Amino acid sequence: MLSSQDTDSSIRQTDTDAALARFSAVQKGYLQDPYIKPFVPRSHLQPPRPPLINIGTFVRATAIDDLVFQWLQNSTNQGTRCQIVSLGAGSDTRFWRIATGAHKDALAAYVELDFPEITTKKAMAIRKSKELSAVLGSPADVAVAHGGTGLTSPTYHLIAADLRLPPADTLARLLAAEGSPILSPTLPTLLLFECVLVYMSPAASSAVLQWFRDYFAPARSAVLGSIVYEMFRLQDSFGRVMVENLKARQVSLPGAAPYPDAASLPGRFLNLGFTAAHALTLKEIRKSYIPPAELERISHLELVDELEELDLVLEHYAITWGLFVPPSVAGSAAADGWSQWGLSAKKVSEPVDEDE
Numbered sequence: 076m077l078s079s080q081d082t083d084s085s086i087r088q089t090d091t092d093a094a095l096a097r098f099s100a101v102q103k104g105y106l107q108d109p110y111i112k113p114f115v116p117r118s119h120l121q122p123p124r125p126p127l128i129n130i131g132t133f134v135r136a137t138a139i140d141d142l143v144f145q146w147l148q149n150s151t152n153q154g155t156r157c158q159i160v161s162l163g164a165g166s167d168t169r170f171w172r173i174a175t176g177a178h179k180d181a182l183a184a185y186v187e188l189d190f191p192e193i194t195t196k197k198a199m200a201i202r203k204s205k206e207l208s209a210v211l212g213s214p215a216d217v218a219v220a221h222g223g224t225g226l227t228s229p230t231y232h233l234i235a236a237d238l239r240l241p242p243a244d245t246l247a248r249l250l251a252a253e254g255s256p257i258l259s260p261t262l263p264t265l266l267l268f269e270c271v272l273v274y275m276s277p278a279a280s281s282a283v284l285q286w287f288r289d290y291f292a293p294a295r296s297a298v299l300g301s302i303v304y305e306m307f308r309l310q311d312s313f314g315r316v317m318v319e320n321l322k323a324r325q326v327s328l329p330g331a332a333p334y335p336d337a338a339s340l341p342g343r344f345l346n347l348g349f350t351a352a353h354a355l356t357l358k359e360i361r362k363s364y365i366p367p368a369e370l371e372r373i374s375h376l377e378l379v380d381e382l383e384e385l386d387l388v389l390e391h392y393a394i395t396w397g398l399f400v401p402p403s404v405a406g407s408a409a410a411d412g413w414s415q416w417g418l419s420a421k422k423v424s425e426p427v428d429e430d431e
């Protein structure tokens with residue numbers, strides 16, 4: 076019988092996999108990310124990932140970047156700044172890419188949450204790297220927080236938390252403490268869950284989403300958006316193999332149980348009273364939601380002859396996004412602007428076979 080310590084350490088290990096996958100996609104030319112290297116220990120020794128993994132990483136990153144940049148752009152269009160909270164952020168570099176990019180002025184706060192073991196390691200990597208720490212502000216503005224498990228700076232906050240604990244004991248205390256809240260309930264706020272909720276029970280995930288929805292609810296004046304990326308459809312034969320492979324590494328995926336097919340995915344948000352929700356599989360996104368010029372560019376990077384297998388992998392991963400517009404905002408011009416938020420097709424889909 077495995078202790079919860081063992082299984083938690085296997086879950087934390089998935090961050091190394093995610094960072095290595097991103098590093099590989101960058102090395103092979105799929106993505107650009109000048110900030111990933113300090114987060115990949117002994118990066119020169121890391122072998123590249125197979126082409127299928129690189130393409131999956133590219134599709135996922137391109138689509139999530141699209142949604143995040145639309146959020147930043149929309150906030151700017153509405154004359155406001157916004158907040159982003161990345162839950163289970165691991166070694167993600169998105170904050171640095173935004174803070175040094177065209178939309179840097181749109182960001183009022185960027186918060187990252189993860190287990191203390193991960194945030195401690197990340198805080199050390201940031202402090203060790205001149206490139207990473209310079210983006211946070213002048214040294215006087217950056218402070219180590221919570222006994223070395225976190226960092227605070229004018230915009231960026233790295234915070235240790237176990238997302239399975241009741242949000243009243245964690246999120247409320249860490250993000251919304253009276254007198255010094257990190258998050259303002261009056262700014263458009265985007266939640267990112269990249270491959271994290273799948274490791275938690277559906278009840279614990281709902282509690283996290285509900286806490287955020289309530290923080291931005293009726294009396295408040297800001298919209299809440301959320302993006303979830305993870306595996307689903309694990310009941311079919313390919314899905315069962317994925318589950319078995321992860322089980323062998325002591326990782327289980329309780330969060331995937333309510334999502335046997337693509338139609339079930341938006342329910343994650345709609346069942347909690349979100350105003351709108353949509354989901355697309357990575358297979359659909361690759362076919363129709365990536366700029367054709369980008370698809371053409373990456374087609375020259377590596378030889379891929381297992382296209383059927385690629386589709387099979389990609390149809391077991393999805394991006395779901397949900398929007399909560401509080402009643403006080405509904406019906407306004409701002410609400411109209413936010414209702415456009417989402418991925419849109421970049422080209423006409425090729426006909427999909429009936430049996431796909």
Ligand SMILES: C[S@@+](CC[C@H](N)C(=O)[O-])C[C@H]1O[C@@H](n2cnc3c(N)ncnc32)[C@H](O)[C@@H]1O
Nearest residue numbers: 087089090093163164165189190237238239269
């Ligand atoms: C697959 S990694 C993804 C990292 C990052 N979001 C990305 O996409 O590159 C999953 C992350 O979620 C974190 N995580 C999983 N369960 C968590 C929990 N209950 N509380 C806090 N973090 C958790 C893990 O520690 C790990 O860093």
